[in-house]
Amino acid sequence: MAGSPDLEGAQAVKILIAGGFGAGKTTLVSAVSEIKPLRTEERLSELGAAVDDLTGVGGKTTTTVALDFGRITISSDVVLYLFGTPGQDRFWFMWKEMSVGALGAVVLADTRRLGDCFGALDFFESRNIPFIVAVNCFDGADIYEEDEVRQALDIGAHVPVQQCDARDRRSSKQVLVRLLEYLMATAMAHQRYR
Ligand SMILES: Nc1nc2c(ncn2[C@@H]2O[C@H](COP(=O)(O)OP(=O)(O)O)[C@@H](O)[C@H]2O)c(=O)[nH]1
Ligand SMILES: [Mg+2]
Known part of the structure; x- marks a missing residue:
C-alpha cells in the first residue's frame, strides 16, 4: 500500500508497556504508534473511582480497561508491536497472557508515585523478561538522577533508566x-557465556 512501510521481511517484536495507573502508558503508545492505537477506555464512573486510586491523578477522567495496542517501525528489519498493560491491580489476571512472547518491557514510572510500578517490576523480574525504566x-x-531512581526502585545497576x-x-x-539496544546487548551477553 502506498505510504505504508513495507513490513515484509521485518522482524515483529512484541514489547509490553507497563507501569502504574496514570503513569502514561496510553499516552506513550498513542504518541508513537503509526496505526490508530486500539484502546479501550472507559470513563471513570463513580463506582470505578471508588475502586481506582485517584490520588495524584486528579485530571484523569478515562481509564484503560483492556489494553493499548500500537505499532512502530524502527527500521526495515524491526517492527515493534506495543501492548500497554492494564494499570489497575484488578486486571492483573491479564498480564500473564499478555506477556507470552514478549521480548522486553518498558516500565513507566511517575516519580511522585514510584511505588505504583513495584508490581510491574516484580512481574518482569520473576519471569525474566528484560525491562528498562522510563521516568515520565x-x-x-x-x-531524580538515574541512580536515585534505581535505588528507590531497588533494581540492578544494569537496568537502563531514561x-x-x-x-x-x-x-x-x-x-x-x-x-x-538493551535487549540486543543482553542477548549478546547471554550468547557469549553459553
Ligand atoms: N504533564 C504530563 N502529563 C502527562 C504525561 N504523560 C501522560 N500525561 C497525562 O497523564 C494522564 C495519564 O496518562 P495515561 O497515558 O492515561 O496513563 P495510563 O493509565 O498509564 O495509561 C493523562 O491525562 C495524560 O495526558 C507527561 O509526560 N506529562
Ligand atoms: Mg491507560
Whole structure:
C-alpha cells in the first residue's frame, strides 16, 4: 500500500508497556504508534473511582480497561508491536497472557508515585523478561538522577533508566530504541557465556 512501510521481511517484536495507573502508558503508545492505537477506555464512573486510586491523578477522567495496542517501525528489519498493560491491580489476571512472547518491557514510572510500578517490576523480574525504566517527567514532579531512581526502585545497576515525556513522539521513540539496544546487548551477553 502506498505510504505504508513495507513490513515484509521485518522482524515483529512484541514489547509490553507497563507501569502504574496514570503513569502514561496510553499516552506513550498513542504518541508513537503509526496505526490508530486500539484502546479501550472507559470513563471513570463513580463506582470505578471508588475502586481506582485517584490520588495524584486528579485530571484523569478515562481509564484503560483492556489494553493499548500500537505499532512502530524502527527500521526495515524491526517492527515493534506495543501492548500497554492494564494499570489497575484488578486486571492483573491479564498480564500473564499478555506477556507470552514478549521480548522486553518498558516500565513507566511517575516519580511522585514510584511505588505504583513495584508490581510491574516484580512481574518482569520473576519471569525474566528484560525491562528498562522510563521516568515520565510530569510537570511539577522532582527530577531524580538515574541512580536515585534505581535505588528507590531497588533494581540492578544494569537496568537502563531514561527520562521521557510520554506525550512526545521523539522522546517516546527514544525509550523504545533504548530498550532495543538493551535487549540486543543482553542477548549478546547471554550468547557469549553459553
Ligand atoms: N504533564 C504530563 N502529563 C502527562 C504525561 N504523560 C501522560 N500525561 C497525562 O497523564 C494522564 C495519564 O496518562 P495515561 O497515558 O492515561 O496513563 P495510563 O493509565 O498509564 O495509561 C493523562 O491525562 C495524560 O495526558 C507527561 O509526560 N506529562
Ligand atoms: Mg491507560
